Amino acid sequence: MTPAPAAEAARIVLEAGAVYTRTSGDPFFFSSGWASPIFIDIKRLIAFPEARDRLIALALARIEALYGEGAFDQIAGCELAGVPFAAIVADRLRLPLVVAKKQSRGFGRLAQLEGAFDPGARTLLIDDLTTDGRTKANFRRALEAAEADVVGVFVLLDYRVFGAGGDIGSLMTLADILAAARAHALLEPGPLGVIEAFAADAAGWSRRNGGIGGV
């Protein structure tokens, strides 16, 4: 039986060695301030052509399932880790690519973007992952300020444990990673238990471990 796309993607990420755990001692701190016992380095996947190829194929299927066929005029990638994935997706779909930068440089309509598009261009914004969705708002604003029609925001991984990320589409979630880890024994049972406890109450876990407790 073909595994569900999310489960297959999660297994690819685990097998690529992109999942790091710290279940004793100091946790990870994400730049947003959350404390976490797990850190998933999706951008590591760009180093593995076979795994990368399969991940993109799964993402393309998921994107079509979420938004329908021919729903976009262009693909936008978030600086920095979103860019390689967005570039491959744009290439597969034969669509224009635009890069959304963290900060604008100079002034003018495209000061926070690289590329060229007409106002009204239907845009899919792609990033590698999201924690609480806050940083995506910055990229979305940049595109909308340049009069792009941002139809969707899509990430390969949505932690989906830090509260509402808005309507962000994703290929997989932390839950998929943990399910795949348990099914294929890809993480030690002890740490896995800690991470499952974290996933059940990420805000509380973060606060107890020195991180922020909400946004």
Add this chain to the structure above:
Amino acid sequence: MQSFIGEIGSAPLLFGAGERALAEQLFAGLKAMSFDGVGISRETYGPGETQAMALIETAAKQHGLETCWDAARNLIVRLPGAAPELPVAATGSHVDSVPEGGNYDGAAGVIAGLMTLIAAKRLGGRQRTLELYVLRGEESAWYGGPCYFGSRALFGQLEASDFASARRGSDVTLGAAMAACGADMAALTAGAPLLRPEHFQAWIELHIEQGPVLVAKAKPVGIVTGIRGNVRHRRVVCRGEAAHSGAVPRWLRHDAVLAMAELLMRIDEHWRVLLEWGEDLVVTSGIVETNPREHAVSRVPGEVSFALEYRSQDAKTLQSFGALIRSECDQIGAKRGVAFDLGPALPTKPAKMSEDLVERAAAVAAAKAIPAEIMPSGAGHDTAVFANAGVPATMIFVRNEHGSHNPNEAMDMADFFLGAEVLGQTLLDIAVQPEGDRP
């Protein structure tokens, strides 16, 4: 070095040996009377400035030129044309200097102007009157403020705050110093212009270049397209939250210094990109201070203050850049939990030079085979006051090795004579033409 000058151009040279010898003699005379042991000091509305002006007046009179002093005690040297009712072709510069400054900053333009009037008298055939303005009070070193007191007085722009500004290190006011020089304070405080912009057909000022461009480009002469304006924030304050440097983790900090550093690096990145797009811009943060009463090695800084100055030839660029800085302050403030207080923005308007005059000067340089660089002026000058008052204007820069405002200014006399050629010939060409609208 000077012998080759007569050979390089196909067009004849304006200045003869007499004018050149006079120039050398005047530079030497100015230096002798203003040397302070280190450099040259000619104080704004001070005795040294007046003495230098008197030296110029004496030389002008000896060569049969008319002189007069205006209400602001600027010296005006005049060579009437056959049609004195026409707008005049004018030049000039200042003779004050910063303390321990150089001998050429300002004086070069005055002496080149005097050479021009003397040569014009010798050659004859002019319709328009030629005028040389020996201006006072250009340097901000003595009384601070926006300075350009002499040229601003011409156009009735001096304000009460100018007269009240105190001399560095003393409580003498500019108003008192002006009065002591014999200025008509009643006329000046009334604020009536001494001249209308329509008095001038053209204004061209020769000045040493105060930047490194001409040396880098290996050209003796520059022709100025615009004078940068600037916006100054004398004291921006960034306020965060002081904390123990060991106990407080990164994401709980509101570090004022890191926020300032991020702001400055972002500004630097915007600057880099704007230059790529062809905007004219320079940005400087020349003062940075944490508060010594509370700063410490082991304390996360809760407050930092810094100066911010940016200059451009384009008023729109200054405006857009200001908006960009404010938006970056907001973004970084929100991200890092700090607040930036920019304080007042003190603007000086940029001045655009007359394209027609730039073209005329460039054509003169080409005809005389004088290598000339078309360039902006980074530093401010009296010419900006003329241009912003509506007088068609430009400047001629002379290569100068070590910057200005220091005793090591190194202007080669051969370069000076080439610059003077461009100045003098361009003005003379305008003076002989009775026709034509103001450029």
